[in-house]
């Protein structure tokens with residue numbers, strides 16, 4: 481017998497087809513949990529444990545999730561006990577199983593508390609709490625309050641304010657109650673049948689991007705989703721008008737200069753270089769330095785001044801062109817769980833001291849250096865000097881160059897192969913910034929759980945990844961200068 485859970489119900493609210501695949505193809509490639517997603521789950525577990533700490537005396541239903549009957553029985557016993565709260569309180573009614581993060585006993589009944597590791601209530605959270613409320617009531621419980629407990633975006637480590645906040649969502653949840661029985665019945669009936677039809681649309685992105693996106697959306701390099709800066713809403717609006725490909729756009733469509741250049745590039749199937757490129761590159765007269773950062777972000781911040789999920793620099797790579805035409809490289813990566821930012825700032829100031837101009841690809845490094853200024857005030861002046869040397873290459877590419885292989889993106893990973901085919905990330909173990917961030921966190925905070933040989937390898941992989949980012953920018957600059965000369 482197929483049953484629903486709160487996460488299945490929320491998936492079904494987003495799209496029946498998505499839910500059907502999740503239930504009938506649990507081993508699907510799209511559902512495999514990679515390092516980044518696993519880290520997100522792990523962060524959620526930490527937040528959940530902290531939330532439980534807010535309710536002293538609470539009892540945890542600590543049984544396997546598939547032991548439904550035992551969990552329900554244990555929950556009944558815990559509710560009958562003097563414990564003020566039950567964690568993972570489990571209920572099963574009408575083929576729906578739910579485990580409530582925190583079920584708090586009150587003088588008039590119970591308050592259901594759903595814990596989220598986000599810093600605000602998001603779409604989907606209400607449906608999640610609503611189906612739980614419905615199952616609890618079907619199980620005979622009085623639920624007279626519903627809350628979402630989430631991370632407080634105002635919190636700053638090491639403890640100014642409360643890390644978790646509770647928001648009352650009873651009204652919103654009550655408003656959904658009348659619809660829940662039909663929604664549950666529809667989902668269950670759908671799951672008992674063949675894969676349903678569902679047209680693509682805005683729901684493929686909301687409340688989160690569907691894992692089966694590539695199954696449903698046309699696999700066409702010219703697809704409207706790759707129009708520069710189109711965004712899901714506009715893309716869906718185009719599709720609803722029958723505009724599935726960029727080439728279908730009407731002649732008078734209101735588009736940005738960059739999107740117009742993209743259209744021309746696709747139509748002529750060639751690299752477009754504007755005559756304005758040479759002028760845009762004038763400030764980049766060499767020799768140049770090239771700087772790139774990698775960061776970590778933890779749900780529960782660990783270093784001073786950080787908010788939940790606040791990003792913090794933990795690694796840099798710097799390439800410097802020398803007057804004799806050679807290139808020198810400095811790589812730096814934090815070690816251990818202590819705040820590395822002061823040490824990083826000192827090493828970076830030293831590494832970049834002789835460079836007259838320093839290229840970054842995006843404004844990300846500028847933002848992080850400004851943060852370092854606030855955090856390490858005694859280094860304010862040398863960091864200010866460094867800020868004054870920065871030049872962002874991304875707008876130069878965006879405003880002057882387009883190749884069909886960019887697929888509507890100006891991220892370094894997308895533009896590198898079309899512009900610098902000799903250089904890629906394919907020979908590296910770590911190939912994107914999200915993965916690097918998660919791996920840095922693993923290296924810094926749980927190194928004791930990693931065998932020494934793997935730890936050394938991971939360190940080298942991270943250094944190699946960040947180094948490739950700045951080397952890519954060095955090569956990109958060479959290519960752009962070559963293109964600007966005609």
Ligand code: SF4
Pocket residue numbers: 494495496497498678679680681683684685690691692693694695696697
């Ligand atoms: S891509 Fe869209 S239509 Fe396809 S399963 Fe996902 S949400 Fe449903």
